[in-house]
Amino acid sequence: MLESLMQTAQSNLPTLAAAAVGVGALIAVMGVASMLKPDPALRRMARQVPRREVIADAGLLRPGNDRTPSGMMKALVPADKAERMQVQRQLALAGLTGEHAMRNYYLTRIVLGFLLPAAVMGAIWASRAGYLPLPARIEIAVGGLSQLMLTQIMAAMVAVGFFGPAYWLKARAGGRHRAIEDAFPNALDLIQISVEAGMGFDAAMIRVGNELASTAPELSEEFLAAQREIQAGRSRDRALLDMAARTGVDEVSSFANVVLQAMQFGTSMSDALTVYAREMRLSRELRAQEAANRLPVKMSIALASLLLPALLLLTLGPVVIRYVRYFSG
Template sequence: MFDLSNFATPDALGSPETLILYCVAFAVLLLLFGVIGLWTMRDRTADRVRALAASMREATHEKAVPLTKGDEVAPSGWKKALIPEDPSERMQIRFQLGKLGFERPDIVEIFFLIRLFLALVTPVAVFGTVALARAGVLPESIVESLNATPPLRLLQIAAVGTAVGFYGPGYWLKSRIKARQAKIREAFPNALDLVQISVEAGLGFDAAINRVGHELTRVAPEVAYEFLLLQIEVQAGRDRETALFDMADRMGIDEAKSFALVIVQSLQFGTSLTSALKTYAAEMREMRELAAQEKANRLPVQMSGVMSMLMLPALFLITLTPIIIRYNAIY
């Protein structure tokens, strides 16, 4: 059906119109990659921490960070075909996005709109290019390239682009959440030690959380953001127990949940907060040491497979080479 002999002839590639079109397409591609790089490399956690710290210093209510969230609104109209109607599923997606600091009321709709847009970009581009080529708008070299491409290959490109655009945001969301949890898990023991030292120095729990949150702004912005948000919620009149467990859920690590449980139990039963933090800090140090030992004990097992793959061929060569030499010498 399609002639492969006419694919991108030298005369067509050397025409000024085609070269200008290729240069423009390459420039647009570089600009797109640059915008994506700036968006992904931007440290939004530090921006949120600075906004929270500034809001705590402001006395006016207009510049305060909103703590209340609007009621969950069910999708209506054409949005029903795009957004899940199950409230639990929408809340789960909102919760996952909230772990990254996206707290807008319409963040779920924006997330699914982005997924729809990315899923439609590739097929629209492919079929739009085919339609423009049939209309005679594109240069002759591109038309010949499209004619040389089988229709099945175009459908495959459109299908792969749709799958990547639809499932890509979900994969990106999970990878960002795992990266954020890893940073929090790494910095949380040191933050707990600072809270313990601040409490032992005479500060109250709220003042210690506030001080540690400001001190960790540059070193661990994720933990600082959660501590400052916890302090703002408590100052706004929210129950401390609920705020602590919400902070632990946002962090998504077991250490934060245990920390919240220790603080709540200490406040409920009237025990010494200093001794509770000291005991839990000692337990966290032991847990970190045990985790390091477990990781070190797994190394021999992990290295055995690599060593066997690298050593067995050499052992076979050393063992079988004399036998092969003798066999060739005899026969």
């Protein structure tokens, strides 16, 4: 009987192999189909993933950078505490608040100060040696450079590499300042509406910070950072004042003072935010009027600079042509 079963199995071996291959293919197709079309619960969880990334605490709690440099850091970071605090404030205004932001800033300046002149001198040497093909005019100009001109180019490249990051940092801080200043009135209105709807002040700031993550990421980051610092145990007044110092915007400083005074004296937060929002709208309107009143002066300067040469040509041109013809004839 055993031999008959073995013979039957051997005779049906192709059929069993085909069935196994079919079952494996069916499992693979079902797996691929489940990956391409997940169930509704997984789709809802996937839609909530970006929201969780916005609310995440990663990178919001900022370490202190007031430590005295030690070791190799003494060669990069200045030892003067006042100078370090000034640079740290500039980095905070630009949104660079990482643990090694100051070290990376000074390291970038030093590296660029050496790298740019080295790259320029390497290009000049390669062009003179014939390794770097250049257009004819540029090659003639490079070949005619004297030792003094090469020294001047080197000094200029060192200055650009060392002071370029400082100008870039200033421009970045100015752009971030303008972005926060433009977005803060709308954020204040949202906080006021949230508080009037019954939310607490901290919950309102977190809600507004999450809502502004895509439209105003700079202000959203500051709101969430301040609230995470409060939740981590820092005092509310210190967290709000540090937020105002990081932004460098006068409206944010006034907002922090209004909130702290309302909490200190027990007044209504909703009424305080309503009054301050009204003053903010009035201040924004006055700034718009001021900018509109400056336009005629700016336009008059442009018109005068463009019209004056044309008027001189129209009035003095015929006289000059007449005198030229008279004395030439």
